[in-house]
Amino acid sequence: MLIKDKTRVDDGEVQELSFTMVATVQEVEESAKEFFRQISQKDIPGFRKGKAPRNILEQSVGGHANAMGGVAETLINEFAFKAIDDEGVLFIGDPQFNVAEMLEEGKPFSFDVSGPVAPSMHLASYEPVSIVMPPEEATEQDIKAQIRELQSYYHSFETIDDAEHKAEWGDYVEMTLTVTNHGRMVSGLGAADRMIGLGEGTMPESFDAQVIGSKVGDRLEFDFEAKDAEGESEYGDGELSAIVEVKGLRRCIVPEVDDAFAVKVGCENVDDLRKQLKLAINMQKGKDLPGLMVDRAIDQLVNRLEGAVPAYYIDFIRQDVGREMIQSLKQQGTSLQQWMLQNSIDGDKMKEKISNEAERRAAIDCALESLFAQKGWELSEEDIDGMFSSERGLEGTREDWEKSGRMASVRKMCRQSKSTEWLVETAVVTVVEEPVE
Numbered sequence: 001m002l003i004k005d006k007t008r009v010d011d012g013e014v015q016e017l018s019f020t021m022v023a024t025v026q027e028v029e030e031s032a033k034e035f036f037r038q039i040s041q042k043d044i045p046g047f048r049k050g051k052a053p054r055n056i057l058e059q060s061v062g063g064h065a066n067a068m069g070g071v072a073e074t075l076i077n078e079f080a081f082k083a084i085d086d087e088g089v090l091f092i093g094d095p096q097f098n099v100a101e102m103l104e105e106g107k108p109f110s111f112d113v114s115g116p117v118a119p120s121m122h123l124a125s126y127e128p129v130s131i132v133m134p135p136e137e138a139t140e141q142d143i144k145a146q147i148r149e150l151q152s153y154y155h156s157f158e159t160i161d162d163a164e165h166k167a168e169w170g171d172y173v174e175m176t177l178t179v180t181n182h183g184r185m186v187s188g189l190g191a192a193d194r195m196i197g198l199g200e201g202t203m204p205e206s207f208d209a210q211v212i213g214s215k216v217g218d219r220l221e222f223d224f225e226a227k228d229a230e231g232e233s234e235y236g237d238g239e240l241s242a243i244v245e246v247k248g249l250r251r252c253i254v255p256e257v258d259d260a261f262a263v264k265v266g267c268e269n270v271d272d273l274r275k276q277l278k279l280a281i282n283m284q285k286g287k288d289l290p291g292l293m294v295d296r297a298i299d300q301l302v303n304r305l306e307g308a309v310p311a312y313y314i315d316f317i318r319q320d321v322g323r324e325m326i327q328s329l330k331q332q333g334t335s336l337q338q339w340m341l342q343n344s345i346d347g348d349k350m351k352e353k354i355s356n357e358a359e360r361r362a363a364i365d366c367a368l369e370s371l372f373a374q375k376g377w378e379l380s381e382e383d384i385d386g387m388f389s390s391e392r393g394l395e396g397t398r399e400d401w402e403k404s405g406r407m408a409s410v411r412k413m414c415r416q417s418k419s420t421e422w423l424v425e426t427a428v429v430t431v432v433e434e435p436v437e
Contacts, residue, residue, distance in 0.1 A: 001027060001083040008120065014312045017091070018114035021083065023075055028109050031075035035067070038074075065102060072103045072111070084113070085405040090412060091115040092316045119313050121366040122306045126374050128426035129300035133293060134434045138281035141433060146277045150265055151254045160249040167214045167249055169199045174248035175211075181236040187341060197252070211244060220244040234345060290424075297423040301367045302360075309362045317365070318358035325354065368419040369412075375422070379414050387414050 006019040023031075036057050037050075044052045044060055052060070058067040076097055084095070095115035103109045157172060167173055173196050179189040198208045206224040214220060220243070227238040255261050262273040329339050340350055387410050388398050394410070401407055 001079045003083060003087050008117070010119075013310065014116050015119045015310070016114055017089065017117045018112060020110055020112055021080055023079060023109045025106060025108055027075060027079050028071070028103065028105060028107070031078055032071045032105055034078065035071045035074040039067075039070075068103045068105075069099075071105075072099055072109065075103070075109065076111075080113070081405050085408045088408045088411045089117070090408045091117055092313070116312060118369065119310050119366060120373075121309070121370050123301070123304040123367060123370050123374070124306055125304055126371060128428055129297050129423060130428040130430070131293070131296040131300055132430050132432050132434075133289065133296070134285075135431055136282075136285060136289060138278045138285070139433050141435075142281050143274055143277050146281060147257055147273070151257065151261075154255050154261070154264065156253045156255075157250040158253050160251060163216065165215065165249055167198060167211055167246070169208075169212065170197075170252075172197045172250040172252060173211055173214070173246060174250065176245040176247060178243040179235075180241050181239065184236075186235055186240065193247075195250070207242065210242070211246075214244075214246050216246055216248055218244075218246045220246070234343070234349070236346070293424055293427070293429075294420060297427050298364055298367070298420065301371065301423060302363045305363060305367050305370075309359065309366055313366075314355070314358050314362045317362045318354055321354050321358045321361065365416070368416040371419045371422070372415045375419075377415075377418055379411060379418075383414050383418065384410060387417070 001024070002022040004020050004022065006017065009016045009018065036054065039057045039061060040050045040052055042060070043049070044056060047056065058064050061067050061070055080097070084091075093115065095113050098112040098114070100111070160171070175194055175196060177189055177192050177194050177196075179186040196202050196208070196211070198211060199205075204224060204226045207226075210220060210222040210224060221241075222244075223239070223241050225233075225238050226235050226240050227233045232238075255264075257270060257273075259269040262268065262270050265273065267273040267276055326336055329336055334342075336350075340346070345353070384407075385398065388394050388396075388401075394401070394413075398407075398410075401410055
């Protein structure tokens, strides 16, 4: 089936692709045979299945015109969708088929197809991106951070026996804690026994500040805020109230980094501990840095997009994001509602989370496609076959994807893979030792 006269139309809100498809005489004949074969299997009074003549079969569907309409529908289902997939066209949703003239056997048959597609966008520059990356080898800062984590893991607590001791920054307070948001109990914080490190970040600083100066046996009631730097909160508007009963005060004892500590964690001495940590850090960097480089290179490319990604495309991607989230939670044995309750996320926060992810994915999609198109690259059969290697994660064989009419999706993944590889290979990298949390 031939596709011709492809035209992309942008009305300012949605970009649509339209073209004409022309079926060959042979395709028309095959579709007619298949249509009448299917009709002949129905119960037709006076005839055995498969034995009714052509004119009777046409009458059974309302006449010749209806029969030709049925043949046209069969032709579209049998040949058009495959031709569209072979052409690499990916419509957003189902395309519209406009059949202006009746199909005639023995003649080619043409009809128009149209539908929304991913937007074609431009980048401000198509030159290699510049990114900042951490060192590939473990730094002294990295090693010290790992040692601090080990010290924290092997810490112990010491009870503060002084009845007159007042809680101060760095102390750990054993408490029974109740938190409400305008009278509504915060999930998991109703008369809950907790040990909170003051200044540790478990609770907001505004909470810790209210506990500073308290003693064992005190009962505190106060308001505090639980908001991030942007003023957002996981707990409604973030305006919370607390009732705290102070049960005890403790100090955290962090072990000294000496040979005894090194032996405790499975090393011979401090020098061996540092050596082992360096090896572990280097192995982890070997796993993490390639992905980090990809993420940072793509982020820089996305920043070059001219204009905003059209809303219709973000809406389309949002559906995929929502489905993926639900499927992922289902695999974890939980529902979306349960997950939201466990993480104290309301409906509006969830919608915002999904929308932000959809906007990010849509922008990445458009940026990578723009780069591929501008560079004039082409896909080889070897490129496409490579998408079915185990590293790519595509389930099934190429034959499976061809039969299901999903090769256009594979080609899109392949285009974006080539764009990403070029980004990483050509990126101008500045190595900077970044702060370790």
